[in-house]
Each structure stands twice: as C-alpha cells, then as structure tokens.
Amino acid sequence: MWREYLFPQSVAEALEMLHAHNGSARIIAGGTDLVLQRKEGKATVEVAVDISRIPGLNGIEVTGDHVRVGALVTHAQVAADPLILERAAVLAEACSKVGGPQTRNVGTLVGNVVNALPAADGAIALMALDAEAEVVDLEGKRWLPLKELYQGVGQCCVDACFQIVTTLRFRSLESSYGSAYERLAKRRSLILPILAVAAVVGVDNGRYQEVRIAMGPVAPVPLRASAAEDSLRGRPIGQEAIKQAAAKALAAAQPRDSVLRGSREYRQAMVEVLTQRALTRATVAAGHSLE
C-alpha cells in the first residue's frame, strides 16, 4: 500500500501536497474503488492524499435552482437526503443500489464519477441530470459537464494526481418533472448492473417538454440516448410514444458481447425494456397516469 498517508486540512493544502509530489501522490476520498485497485497492482502511487478531513466538502445544498453535492458526500447520504429525494429522486434511487450498505457508507458519489466506469450508478443518474463537476487545481477552478469528464473506460480527464473534484451540481427538478432509475442485475445486492437506465421527464400541458435518458454500461462511457430524447420531446405523453423512444434508445446503444454482462443481443434488448420502464415510471412520478 502507500508509503505515506496524508490528511490535508483544506483544498489548497491538498493541491499543494499533490503538486509537491509531482505525480507520485493521488487523492483518496472513501477509497472503496482505490484500495481495490491498489490490491490489484494498479494506481500504484506512493502517497495518498486523503481529503475526508477537509471541512466544507460534505454538504448537500440548494443554491438558487441548483443542487450542489460536496466531494465527501457518500452514496448512503445521497440516498437518504430529503433535498435529493425532493429535487432529484433518480439520483437517490441510483445511489441506493450501489454495492451494499457498507460500501454506500464509505464510497462517495464524486469518487464514483472520477472512477469513470460506465456501470457506475451515481454517474448514470447524474448524466440524466445534466450534472457538472467543479474541477480544482493550482491553475484555478472550472465547471465541466459530466460527459466531458469521461474519456474511456476508467479514464477520467480529471488527473487525481493534480486535480480535485470538489462539488457536483445540477438543476433541481421542478414539480412538473418526474424521474426514475431502472436497474437490471444478476442478484439483488452487492453487484454491478448488467444495465441501468435513468430517465428524467418534464411534462407540460400533457406533452413531454423535457426528456433525458442516460444509460450504462452500453459503451465505454455512460451514454445519453439523444435520438430517443429528441423523438419524445413535444409529443403527448403515452405508452406509444414511450415505446417508440425506447426503440430509438435500443438503436443507439452499442454494447458488446461480455462474459459477465451477457450477449450484445440481450443487452440491446434490455435497453429497450428498461428505457420503457424508466420513462413510464418517470412520467407517473411527474404526476400523470398512463393507460
């Protein structure tokens, strides 16, 4: 394991430590992914910079029409938080499915994002929320849309040896919105999904005003099904419209044959099934019934 284990007291101090070690130190929050990677012989930097003692990073707050989630907020906290349940239910639902209770108590949502795997429940829901991440380094801070963070399987553009993601933010879902998270897995706990779909819909005057569908793992990175979204926007709510959107989502997904997740054929078929279910539940959550 690490030769040195450091606890900075501020973001600035953390950045200085990273800079001083010049690539041989890296950020750790909960460590649930990182410790495993180390045990497998990956991510072998010598120094750990543990940010879990830095004040001000563990909050969930509303600022204006955005919700902000700090870097140290755990999956368990997200899943139970009243603000999230009210304004981004899909994120609470997604976080409640990660691993098991012990994993959720320690693993952070931001850590899940930075780990950049396509089967990350939190990240899939955040994609459907059009979330952004605040990336901080010695040059300053900037907000990046989540999709710009992902460069490939396990490859985040954030370099944890020099940069820290301190906050996530996304627009609160208004009362005319509904959201849902559908997840398919081979057992009911302690497992990554074969497939998960997060849907956010905004309904106005009986029509889909806003539609966001995110899914994974169907590609190296979590995917937004934009053609499906476009096809649904403006249409009157209903099962027929949902079915057609789901078919478009299937067409956009390009999963491969996987030993653990299943055949390409099955995974694509499930994209359609889960998209349909997520859109249906999201529509109902927005307060509308569907025959």
Add this chain to the structure above:
Amino acid sequence: MPILTMLLNGNETSVEIEPGELLADVLRDRLHLIGTKIGCGEGECGACTVLVDGLAVTSCIYPALKAAGRQVTTIEGLQQDGKLHAIQAAFVECTASQCGYCTPGMIMSAYALLNENSNPSVEEIKESISGNLCRCTGYYQIVEAIQLAAQKLAEEGGETS
C-alpha cells in the same frame, strides 16, 4: 511509522502502523482482535464489518488511518462485563449461526441498524444485512434473531426509562 489513535470499543487505543495499512489487518494482526474476520479482502462479503462513528464499514478495504480520532466498534466491544449484548443473545436463541465466520460481521451490521432504528421492518432488516454474505444459514434465522433483538432492546429500554 505513524501512530493510529482511536477510541476502540470505548477505550483510547494507540498503535503503530504502516501508512497504508488496512483497518482489518490492524485490528487482527496488531491488536489481536481476531473477532473481525476476513472473507474476501475486497469489501464484497461483509465478514469484516466494524463500525466507525456508528456506520458499518468493510474494514478490509478501509485505510486504518481514516479511523484516527474516531469511535471504532468491533464485535469484541458488544458484550458488557461478560454479558452478551441483546443481539448476540438473540443469535444464540434463534440458532442464527452455523460455521460462525459471517457472524461477527452480521452482528455488527445489525448493531448499526438497531442503533439508528429501534423498530425496523423485515425489509429494513434485510436491507441492513444485504452487504453480508452467509453460505450456511440461508439468512432466515439471522433475520429472526435481529427481530428478536429489536424486541428485547425495546423491552430493556422501556424498563430503564
């Protein structure tokens, strides 16, 4: 080598450790608290569950230094003066243990639940142990034991108030 100081089972405890050492290894190999078991070393089975500030964590992937200054509770910390904690007594009464290897972790998850929720539903009980694998019991007697423990603790609580 850094010194880890934590409030372990109610006692301030200091131990010299390697910087990257994991909590399960510190508890077992340095502090000789072998009640915390290692089933997989990857946080996938829950056998190593301990509480840090009341939250259940898989100690086999938890860097020990994270516990610095925190309250750590292990299975050894549950009994008082040789008397079994209500959860332990309930496990005995319900035959909720066969090979016993998952038992300490299972009890710690139940302990975390009952500290937060004194009247859990069956669903909540199952959720609380959904990160603890058992290969022997099929879980039914374990769920029953946790229900019984909740009842017992409620009765005990009633008596002292």
Add this chain to the structure above:
Amino acid sequence: MNPSVIGHSVSRLDIRTKVKGQRKYPQDFYREGMLHAAVVWGAYPHARIVSIDTSEAEAYQGVITVLTHKDVPVNEYGIITMDQQVLCEDKVRWLGDRLAVVVAETETMAREASKLVSVEYEPLPVTDDPRESMKPGAVLVHENRDSNVLGYMPIRRGDVEAGFAEADVIVEGYYFAPHVEHAYLQPEAGLGYIDDEGRVTVICASQWAYDDVHQMAHALDLPEDRVREIIPAIGGAFGGREDISVQILVALAAYVTRRPVKMIWTREESIRGHGKRHPFYLRYKHGAKQDGTLVAIEAEIIADAGAYASTSMVVLANAASFAAGPYVIPNVHIDAYTVHTNNAVTMAMRGFGATQMPVGYESQMDKLAEALNTDPVELRLMNLYEEGSIAITGNPVTNGIGAKEPLIQAALAAGWKENKGHWRAPVIDPPCQPHLRRGLGVACGYKNVGYSMGFDDTSEAIIELRLREDGSIASALIRSGASEVGQGVSTVLAQIAAETLSIPFERVRMALVDTARVPDAGSSSASRHTYMSGKAVLLACQDALRARDAVLREKSGQMRVEGRALFHGRTMRATTPLDPETGQCEPHIAYTFAAQIALVEVDTETGGVEIIKMWASTNCGKAINPAMVFGQVAGGIHMGVGYALTEHFIQQKGWIKTRTLGEYYIPTVLDMPRELVSIDVEVPDPTGPYGATGIGETTTLPTAPAILNAIHDATGVWITRLPAEPETVWRALHGIQTVV
C-alpha cells in the same frame, strides 16, 4: 430421570464463542517466531515446466527459503489416487497447480518475493470440454495414459428396448449442470509447527483430520504418529475441504524451517486453488405407460473430472446410482463417464453427484406429467420408492424409506388437494403486472447417508465420564474426530450423549479435534456424522455406562471411566461396488429423502426470476435438533437458489473468468425465497441413532429442479442449463437457442 434432549432445539455448543467473535479459525492463530508462506501458482492451465529459478526470490529481504519439488520427500498426494504433485515438477494441468512456496518473515515479503520466482513454461493446448476430451486424439491431460477418460460406469437392468416399445409416451432431453464454487466464507489457512514432542503439527480447517495426517505423512515420508492435525473451527466446507489444500505445504515449510509457518489464501487463491462441483452433461430418455407407470430409462452422463482424479470416480458411481431418482423403473440403460480436462479439479460438493442428476430427472418427470396430462405430484407418488422397492442398481431400498412423505407434506402445504389418489395443484393468483408470470414447480431428491460402493465406513468415539462419589455422572467428554464444519455435528453428538447417559445437555462437552487426542470419525461428508458418529457416540456411551456400573459394583472408588466404540457401517448394511458390466450392487448404507415446491415469478421481458415462496419437506428420521435441521434446510436451499439462478463459475480454455466473490454471485438475503415453509418428516431409520438419518446434502437436491419446473409452469419454456440467469430465461422465452 432427565427429560429427553432429543428433539429439542438446544443452543449449539459452539454458538456463544461464535457470537462473541472468540471462536478461532486457522487464520486466527499466532505463534512466537512465526513465518509466513505464499504459493507460487502455475501460470497456465496446461503447460510443460521448462525451468524454475528461485534465486531472485531467495535473495529478497526477509525470505527464509523457497521450496520446490526438490524439497518434497515424496512428491505426491491425492484423496484416493495420488495423481497430484505437492509442488509440480514437470507439468501444470490446471491453474490450481502449485510450483513453489516462499517462506518469509512477513506475509507481504513472502508475496512480493513470490512474484520473483521465475518459471519458464512451454504452454500446451488446452482441452476444456469433457465431450471433446473423451474422443480419441484429444489433447492428453495425463500424457502417460491413452485416454482422458478416467472412468466409465454402465448400469444395465431389464430390457430398455422392450421397455420403450411398451411405453405410451417417451420424453427426451439434454441438460447441463455446471461447475459450482463452494464459496465458504473462510478462505483456506493453515499454521504448521513442530510441537513439544517433535511432531509436525498443522492447525487447519479440514473435513477429515486423519486422512490429512495420512497424506502429510506420506509426502513428508514420516510415520503417521509423527504428524498431527488440529482442527479448531471451520468456516464452512460443503465438500470443498475434503481434499488437501494448504496442509502439506505448511507442514513441509515447518518441517524444513523448524519454525511455525502460517499460510492464508486470498479469496482469489481460494477460488483458484480448490476444486469445484463436477459439471455434468446429461442426456435422458424416459418411457412411461398411460397410467403413469415408469417403464424405461436411458441416460448418458458425461462428467468433467478436471485435471486430477480427486473423488471423481466415487462421484460418478454415486451419480449413476441416483440417475433415475427415487423412482421405480424396471428397464435401465445408463452410461456414465468421467473425463479429464484442464478445467478446475472437480471434487466433493454437497450432494456428491446426487445434486446434478435431479436437474435432469426431475425435468423429465415434469415432461412426462405434461405428456400424460397428469398432475406432477400424482405422477411422482405413483412411482416413488416404498420400503423394499428395487432401485436401478438391483438392490431393495430399506430401513425407514420415507420417500413419499416429504412430497405429500410439501404438496399439501402448498395447496394441493388429494381425492382418492388423484392430486390437483392449486390455482395461483396471477401477478399484478402483465409482463409477470407465476408458476409452481415440484421436485424430489434423494441421497445416500454414509460411504458407498464398498468403501468401508467407520467412526470411532471415546466417552470419558467424570463421576461423583455416589457414582452419578458429573460430566461427560466426547472424544471424536468429527469435524464441526458448521453443520452442528458437535451439538448433535452432545445431545445423543446426554440422552444416552441420561444427563443434562449442559454437562456434555466435546474435545477439540486433535489427532493426538481423538480417534478417527471419518470425514464430514456423505451426510454421515449424525448417523455414523452419532451411533459411535451412542455405543461408546453405553460402553461407558457399563464401565461405570462395574466401578460401582466393584466399589473401586474410580472417579473417571471411559467407554469406547468403533462403529462399522457394514454392520447395518454391507455395500458393494458397481458391477463393471451391469452396475448392479448394494450401493449405500442408508438413504435420505426430500421434496421441495417453488412458487416463482418470471419477468418475461427481462428473464428475471424471483422466488415468492418455497415449501420444503425433509425426512430426517428424527429431528435431533429442529432449529439446526431448519438451518440445514435453509442453507441447502440457499445453495440450490444459487445453483438455479445466480451462481455461474466461468472458465474459458482453462482460464478463470470469475475470480472473486465480486464476480461469482452467491445469493444475498434479498435473493432468497421471500417466504420459506419447512416441514420435518420423521420416518425413522431403525438403524440410525434414535431413528435419525443425515440431511446435510439432501436439502439442496430438490431446490434447483423445483425452480426450473416452476419456470416451466409459469412460462411454458424448459430451462435445461443452469444457471437460469435472466438472459438464459429470456433466450428460452424468445426461442433463441443457447448452445449447451
């Protein structure tokens, strides 16, 4: 007169220490001056070893020695045939083969140094399908033989052609039962040291202390009384601790270094290093008359024996003997093969060949029921064994044959109605959503208790009584080598002793299993300890009482007496091996029966299956401890649910794809049947202690078959390969072939 303790759910002897976290498993032991050992595993599923260079590893900081084949006095081991090398010299045949052991001051040093052992290999082609591996010209796993076929066992009885000619319906099917990982929670660990009397001593979790001593002594070329094994507590076994794992390695390391040496396997090493349940490729053909009478059965079993023999021959014999299930069928033609491949060694696992068979025969029974338009419970009851029925091996099944009672109890509990011998299934309420379907599935299973086919089964026990002045018994100590793997044997034996001695249960203790101090009870396998060791303890108690009575008569003033018994299973029934041409024999000492009914809900869009309710009925002869019986039923169902739905051990060309518990999925609490009803049936076995028989394995046999039959009832599709993962069910529903 003390009240009876048989039939009472007394607290397990070992449970208080377990809930306190004080129970010590092998990894929990530490000794002064202890070293640590790590294994260098073979890097290929099949390869010639060209050279092994340990020099860099030996030079690593803290390394005391690196052991290879050169350091093993007799480099062979194996539970029946010694076809395995302790440390491989010329070849590796599966990924679990070991090449070297690095012994160092710390575990980290040992593991780091083990990466520096440099091995040159010549990779060889891999054979990974027993159906291909059995053909002439296949890559040979053991190149000194002419074939990979390790064993062939036929069973012939009556005239199958005539039988099928007589049949009104014939059903056929191909079925596949896969590898299964035992997944006991405690990874393998051992601590070897030289004791005060100079004996090489190993603390280890094992199903059979005495056989381990035999194998360790053989490999170290020492007399058996210079080798000792101590079994403190075992974190689950299920057959997976029957074969040698770390024992010889730590014994050797301690023997060479003269210091205590500890070895703990990671979970990945555990999955890699111990064997698996045998995969079976099954082909079945059944014939029945219109009235439901079974007339003929033809079956072919091809088992994957993996790289080495282990207990593959006995598993095959067992499987063949159970091929038709607990049903009377007069005309029989069965061919059973077990074939080497470069896949994981296949070894004992709960059921020992009897678990795979109902995956085939119980689906066949339902296919017949459908073809005959007969209720599945009714069809089975018509053909299930009764006392004295003739099995396919030609022997009468006798001694408390409660084969029908579990099915009757389970069916009635699940809502079946019986009227004048006709059974009718209940109507199930349909589920609330259109894409969901519910169905009920029935299955029976049966198993032997005790060793089979002429393998002598014995168990020895010693009872020490401490007497009071008036001759009454102050306490009793059981000395038996029976391994408490979690199944509760120590408590059962204590209950039997308390009952036989007429003393309170609290006065009985069980000695630590230490080959220096307790006699051989045989293995914790074949569901045998309640029956075999229970009998030995009962007889030893009677012997102790006679000794106590003698002391009183002679007024000798002795305060301690001892009783001893060596119980031979053959005194109850002498078993014989399968006849090499016909398979006819007396296969088993005693039998155990179970039936289970599953109510499942299938999501027809995803293929996901949920078990709403399960009814299980088990004939235990006599439930010595009902709470522990329930634990075995629930635990058996857990393994059956995993077998049916979630557990998929994947090897491709000998490479393991499911290397950790994060990739091999045993059921969590949320995956179990929402509700479980368990009914004990007590048709006593007159030859068992207080009528009891064994149940440890039989509780897992009907589970997966019942689930498969329920899926068929719900959807109309037959799932013929396990696990019935969502995609597998989905493919069947969509008519997409899955290649078996």
